[in-house]
Amino acid sequence: MxxxxxxxxxxxxxxxxxLDALERVGYDKLIQEKFTGTQKKRAGLNNLFNTVRSGDIVIIESISRLGRKTLDILSTVEELKEQGVEVISLKENLDTSTPTGQAMFQMMAVIAQLERDLTVQRVNEGLASAKARGVKLGRPIMDTQKVTDALRLYDSGNYSVKDIIRITGISQGSLYRKIKExxxxxxxxxxxKSTKYS
Incomplete structure (x- = not known):
């Protein structure tokens, strides 16, 4: 499908x-939503994952429709592929079922890793420079057990973010940051791993 x-x-x-672009190439089912791409958990995307079956093809007008951040987009495409679902993006002419599409996907993953490594490098260099000047920087060390408890509550799906913050004492920003990390x-x-063994 x-x-x-x-x-x-x-x-x-x-x-x-x-919708015009998607209708031109044709589809069997349409899932649409109006929701920010900064959040990976959204009703339309959840509906998509609940609908697809192995052998299906997901068609999008642009790869950016899957999310705003590169890692979120790559993660979504990877999750679909794990279910045996291929992705076609019209704007980028990306088709994960083809060798070229696979190469483009791997290239995006490499770039995302490079961006992450460069960010870590810049942060470490900045901290080292500040430390050499005797400047104390950074947030207070977060209680590891609080983080563990907060993530466990989040994964259970039984608590809202507001509840988790109240129960554990962890801030909303810290919770979202740890989830993203x-x-x-x-x-x-x-x-x-998939690149290593491909």
Whole structure:
């Protein structure tokens, strides 16, 4: 089955341009939503994952419709491929079922890893420079057990972010940061293994 997915970030934006492009190539089912791409957990994307079956093809007008951040996009494509689902992006002419599409996907993963490594390098250089000048920087060390408890509550799906913050005492920003760090590490480890054995 060919499943089309369209998304805009706000209610004020329209889907017409994406829908026109998707209709030109044809599809069997359409999933659309108006929700920011900065959040990976969204109803339309969840509906997409619940709908697809092995052998299906997901068609999008642009790869950016899957998310705003490179790692989120790569993670979504990788999750779909693990379910036996290929992805076609019209704007980038990307088809993960082809050798060229696979190469483009791997290249995006390499670039994402490079961006992450360069960011870490710049942060470390800045901290070393500040330390040499006697400047004390950085956030207070976070309680490891609090982080573990917060992530466990988040993974259970039974608590809202507000509840988790109240129960553990961890800040909302810290919670989201730890979730992102964990997702990035899991994805990059996964891509690294698939690249190593491909």
């Amino acid at each position: 060919r499943i089309a997915y369209a998304r805009v970030s706000t209610d004020k934006q329209e889907l017409y341009r994406q 964990r997702e990035s590490k899991q994805f990059l480890d996964k891509v690294g």
